[in-house]
Amino acid sequence: MTVIGERSRIRKMDWRRWLRRHGWTVAAWALLLALIGFYATLIPRFGAFQISSIAKNSLPLVYLSVAQAVIVIAGGIDLSVGAMLVLTNSIAAQLMVGQSFPITLIIALGVILLAAGINGGVGWIISISRVPDIVVTLATSFILSGVALLVLPSPGGGTSEGFRAMFTGSATGSGTNFWPSLVVMAIPVGLLAFWMRRSRTGLSLYATGSDPTAAYLSAVRTARAKVVSYAVGGAFAALGGLSALAITGSGESRLSTGAGFTLRSVAAIVLGGVALTGGVGSVVGAAAAGIVLFTLSPVLSAMGIDPNTAQVIQGALIVVVMMVAGIVEVRRQRSE
Amino acid sequence: MTAETRLGLDDEDQARWALRLAEHPLIVLATVLVVLVLVTGVIEPRYLSVSGIRNTVLLAAPLGIMAGAQTILMLTGGIDLSVGMIATAAAYVAGNQSPNGAALAIALGLLVGVAAGTVNGIGVGVFRVNPLIMTLAMSAILLGLFTALSFTVLQGSTTVAPFIKTLGGGSFWGNRIPYNAVVWTGVSVLIVYGLRQTGLGRLLYAVGDNSVAVRLAGIRIWQVHIAAYAIAGLLAALAGILLAGRTGAVDLQLAVNFLLPSVAAAVIGGTSIFGGVGTYGGTIFGALILGVLATMLTFLDAGQAIQQVVYGVIVLGLAWLYARVTGIG
Numbered sequence: 001m002t003v004i005g006e007r008s009r010i011r012k013m014d015w016r017r018w019l020r021r022h023g024w025t026v027a028a029w030a031l032l033l034a035l036i037g038f039y040a041t042l043i044p045r046f047g048a049f050q051i052s053s054i055a056k057n058s059l060p061l062v063y064l065s066v067a068q069a070v071i072v073i074a075g076g077i078d079l080s081v082g083a084m085l086v087l088t089n090s091i092a093a094q095l096m097v098g099q100s101f102p103i104t105l106i107i108a109l110g111v112i113l114l115a116a117g118i119n120g121g122v123g124w125i126i127s128i129s130r131v132p133d134i135v136v137t138l139a140t141s142f143i144l145s146g147v148a149l150l151v152l153p154s155p156g157g158g159t160s161e162g163f164r165a166m167f168t169g170s171a172t173g174s175g176t177n178f179w180p181s182l183v184v185m186a187i188p189v190g191l192l193a194f195w196m197r198r199s200r201t202g203l204s205l206y207a208t209g210s211d212p213t214a215a216y217l218s219a220v221r222t223a224r225a226k227v228v229s230y231a232v233g234g235a236f237a238a239l240g241g242l243s244a245l246a247i248t249g250s251g252e253s254r255l256s257t258g259a260g261f262t263l264r265s266v267a268a269i270v271l272g273g274v275a276l277t278g279g280v281g282s283v284v285g286a287a288a289a290g291i292v293l294f295t296l297s298p299v300l301s302a303m304g305i306d307p308n309t310a311q312v313i314q315g316a317l318i319v320v321v322m323m324v325a326g327i328v329e330v331r332r333q334r335s336e
Numbered sequence: 337m338t339a340e341t342r343l344g345l346d347d348e349d350q351a352r353w354a355l356r357l358a359e360h361p362l363i364v365l366a367t368v369l370v371v372l373v374l375v376t377g378v379i380e381p382r383y384l385s386v387s388g389i390r391n392t393v394l395l396a397a398p399l400g401i402m403a404g405a406q407t408i409l410m411l412t413g414g415i416d417l418s419v420g421m422i423a424t425a426a427a428y429v430a431g432n433q434s435p436n437g438a439a440l441a442i443a444l445g446l447l448v449g450v451a452a453g454t455v456n457g458i459g460v461g462v463f464r465v466n467p468l469i470m471t472l473a474m475s476a477i478l479l480g481l482f483t484a485l486s487f488t489v490l491q492g493s494t495t496v497a498p499f500i501k502t503l504g505g506g507s508f509w510g511n512r513i514p515y516n517a518v519v520w521t522g523v524s525v526l527i528v529y530g531l532r533q534t535g536l537g538r539l540l541y542a543v544g545d546n547s548v549a550v551r552l553a554g555i556r557i558w559q560v561h562i563a564a565y566a567i568a569g570l571l572a573a574l575a576g577i578l579l580a581g582r583t584g585a586v587d588l589q590l591a592v593n594f595l596l597p598s599v600a601a602a603v604i605g606g607t608s609i610f611g612g613v614g615t616y617g618g619t620i621f622g623a624l625i626l627g628v629l630a631t632m633l634t635f636l637d638a639g640q641a642i643q644q645v646v647y648g649v650i651v652l653g654l655a656w657l658y659a660r661v662t663g664i665g
Contacts, residue, residue, distance in 0.1 A: 129656045132609045134415075138596055139652035146644025153641070259596075263417070263472050270469050311480030315473040319459060322473075326464035 024273025025285035032288045035295050042302040052178035056168045058294035059185060059243035060085065062287050064261055065268035066189055067236035069286035070196070072269055074229030075209035075278035076126065076133040078119075080141035081237045082262030086253055087148040088115050088241030093157025093251020101162030108163070112238040118144075119234025123227040141258065148253040157251035167246035188239060189287045192232065196283065205229050210279025267318050268293050361606045361658070365621035368654060372628045380635040386512050388631075394505070394582065396627030397516040398423075400620055402575040402594055403601035404527050405568035407619045410602055411531070412564050413544040413611025414460060414467035418475040420595035422452045422569055423576025424588060425478050430500060430577045431586035432490045438499035446573045452478060453569020454562060461561030482588055494587065496580045504581015516578045523571065527616045540564055544611025600651045601626055606658055625654070 019026065036054070040046035064081050071078045092111050096104045126136045161171035167184055169177035196202035201224075207215040208225040216222045240261075245251060266276075272289030274281030296317070300310035377384040402419050409416045416422075430445035452474060459470040482490070496504075507514045531537035539560050542550045551557050575594070580586045605622035607614025629650060633643045 125652075125656075129659055131652075131655045131659045132603075134599075134609050135603045135655045136652060138599060138603075139648045139655065142596070142644045142648030142651065144648075146641045146646075146648065149639075149641035149644065263475075266468060267472060270466060276466050276468060306484070308480045308484035312477050312484070313480075315476035315480065319465060319470060319473045319477075322465040322469050323459065323463035330464060 022282070022285075025282050025288070028272050028285045028288035028292065032292050032295070035292055035299060039295065039299045039302060042299065048176040048178060052169055052176055052181065054291065054295055054298070055178045055181035055185065056173075056243075056247060058291045059167060059181060059247070060240040061261070061264060061268065061294050062185055062189070062290035063236045063240035063243060064265040065272065065286040065290035065293075066192065066283045067233040067240065068262075068265040069269045069272065069274045069281065069283045070192065070205070070236070071133075071229050071233040072274050072276060072278060073196070073209050073281060073283075074205040074225055075212055076123070076226060076229060077137070077266070077276065078122075078230065078233055079134060079137040079262055080119075080122070080144055081233065081240075081265055082258035082260065083141040083144035083148065084115055084119060084234060084237035084258075085240040085244065085261055086258040087144045087151070088112075088238040089244050090148045090152035090157070090241075090251045090253045092242055092245050093159065094152055095157075096160065096163065096245070097156075097158040099160055101160045104160040104163040108242050111242065112235050115238035115241075116231040116235040119237070120227050120231030122234075123230025124223075126230070127223040127226045141262070145253075145258050148258075152251050152253040155250060155252045155254075157245075158249060159245050164246045164249060167243045173247055173249055184243070185287070188236070189283055192236075193282060193284045201225070201228060206279055208278075264293055265290075271318065271321060362615075362617055362621065364658065365605065365618060365625070368657075369621055369625050369628065372625060372632065376628055376632040376635065379632060383631065383635065390507060390512060390514060392624070392627045392631050393517045393520075394507075394514045395630055396623045397514065397520040398504075398575040398579040398582070398591075399594060399597055399601060399626060400520050400623035401523050401571050401578065402591070402598040403605075403619045403623050404523060404616060405571035405575075406598045406602045407605070407607050407614060407616050408527070408531075408540060408564055408571075409467070409568050410607045410609055411540045411544045411611060411614055412561065413547070414561070414564070415599070415609065416456065416471045416565070416568050416572070417468060417595060418452065418456065418471040418478065419568070419572040419575075419598050420592045421475040421478040422449050422572040423579065423591035423594065424586075425449075425452065425482050425576070426573030427496075427576035427580035427586045427590050428482055428486070428490065428588065431494050431496045431580055432492060434493050434495065434497035434500065438497040441497055441500065442577055445577050446570055449569040449571075449573020449576070450566050451569070453566040453572070456569065457562030457565030460565060461558035479588065486588065495585050496577075500577060500581040501584055502581070504578040505584070516582070519574070519578060523574070524616065524620060531616060536560070536563055541612055544613075546612075597626055604651065604654050604658070 039050070043050070064085055067081050068078060071081075088111050091114070092107060095107045095111075099107065122136060122140050125131075126133055129136070164173050165171050166180060169175050169180040196205060204215070204220045204225045205228065207218070207220045208222045212222050215225075268289040269281070269286045270276060271292065272281065272285035272287070274286055293314075296314050297307075297310060300313060301307065305313065373384075382388060402423060405419050406416060426445040426449045429448050430441040433441040433444050456471055456474050459465040459474075460467050503515050503519065505514075505516070531540065539550065539555060542555075543557055543560050547557055550560075576591050579591055579594075583590070601622035602614070602619045603609065603622070604625055605614065605618030605620070607619060629647065633646060638646065
């Protein structure tokens with residue numbers, strides 16, 4: 001009798017502990033649901049087409065936010081994820097044009113591995129040079145976007161219809177079938193989240209980001225964690241580039257695109273509960289925040305707000321959320 | 337035995353050299369600058385002349401002032417990703433108000449910078465918003481706001497007054513010394529003096545080094561943050577107005593591409609992104625180095641893509657070299 005009581009007490013505490021640990025992730029998903037619900041009341045017909053539109057168009061930002069999240073959780077920050085997205089987008093568009101679906105899949109795999117290799121190298125440079133992450137990735141953002149311009153001097157290239165359907169649900173990139181977009185979003189993010197919480201290497205990323213010295217003294221290979229986090233981040237940035245190619249059907253290497261994406265990825269992870277100091281948060285929360293950031297624009301435009309004012313509101317909203325979070329944090333620190 | 341001793345001496349010598357360089361990081365930067373100038377001179381002999389150097393200074397001055405804003409904030413452990421947009425906004429207002437006289441135009445432009453900077457400071461200092469996020473959002477807000485305003489209140493003039501044009505792009509003493517270099521020199525003296533000799537300047541270092549200790553010493557840190565961001569906004573606005581003077585016209589893309597170079601200049605100059613370490617002297621060299629680089633790449637007739645790659649490689653290389661020589665991250 002008492003044993004059962006004890007057990008249920010423990011389970012209840014586990015539940016509370018789980019909520020406390022993942023509160024922000026849950027809040028991010030709740031915010032997303034509320035936002036979509038609000039969106040549904042704004043427009044006359046909310047159906048599969050709108051869901052599909054949100055799901056597929058938020059893919060690049062979601063992948064990029066996850067890329068940034070992995071790296072930040074492991075104690076880094078990557079200002080070149082946007083440039084990596086543009087570079088992989090350009091390479092894939094250049095190689096995939098006129099190819100069949102199986103060939104484009106192989107090319108996609110190659111591009112992902114290439115991006116993981118390059119970004120892993122960046123992580124390696126950071127760990128051996130001891131130059132701060134921001135500085136190194138600032139420099140590599142110049143390099144990657146320059147190479148992207150060399151690969152694809154003007155917008156163009158293309159991909160196969162099957163490849164477009166894989167990310168968007170239709171060969172033309174516009175339709176009502178939202179399942180493929182949701183699947184290609186959920187599977188990589190889900191696998192990554194599981195790996196980060198359950199595997200030895202995944203946990204070493206959290207340990208390194210939380211306190212590199214303590215992690216090092218506890219026999220965690222911190223340099224390896226840094227390289228792994230950057231490599232995984234590079235792979236996800238490549239997924240972002242590939243999904244952007246699938247959505248538009250052609251490549252694009254404008255420099256400003258990459259910078260804008262990088263900045264939004266940083267905003268998304270913070271909104272998703274990943275602390276910029278490292279070791280805190282989850283890629284699942286970052287993914288939700290990525291969708292939220294994307295969904296804000298159709299919501300604001302459905303409210304009849306012009307795009308410029310919408311941008312002001314979007315910026316102000318991020319600040320307000322962060323201010324509230326800041327106050328909550330300060331009060332929690334005082335109470336402890 | 338003797339061989340070993342010699343080896344030991346060599347090591348000691350090397351260590352002493354490294355120490356000497358670490359104590360005077362400006363020597364490293366000056367060497368890099370001179371080498372770059374000479375290399376550029378080899379590529380294009382005409383560069384090694386008064387007008388060649390003048391052009392580089394003309395290019396580097398707005399960047400140097402903007403990097404000053406970045407340096408001040410990086411010393412406190414912050415960063416400003418909105419300097420490019422603040423500069424653009426200030427220049428836009430200055431251009432719009434130019435028909436009402438240069439003095440008013442400049443004053444209103446600078447006011448925009450101070451206002452945006454102060455809001456940044458309140459966000460970071462009072463509400464503890466991460467500086468990356470706060471200034472990122474400020475940048476987005478300004479871009480949206482000014483795009484909207486450019487269709488309504490700020491319609492009209494997009495060219496700047498003749499005085500601003502002279503200030504940003506003109507030269508005196510037989511076309512030898514650019515006016516913007518004079519402005520930059522004045523700003524430099526103020527920043528260097530301010531950082532070294534004033535209470536606020538020392539507090540900027542202290543907050544970046546150990547904000548908990550500063551707070552326990554009875555300092556209101558939020559006031560330091562607001563002051564730092566307001567000054568940074570002012571400097572960014574000044575840089576934007578000079579830039580508008582150089583190009584003669586304003587648009588909403590004017591200074592956006594200066595954001596990353598402003599961080600790069602401060603970093604090359606040895607200012608730590610973690611706060612508490614750095615000098616404006618180093619940043620001046622950083623801006624000059626980037627200015628020479630830009631000139632060199634123009635002479636090489638490199639396309640934008642190649643320029644980007646070379647720029648990135650050199651920023652990375654210099655930062656790495658610097659970290660090795662000084663041992664500071």
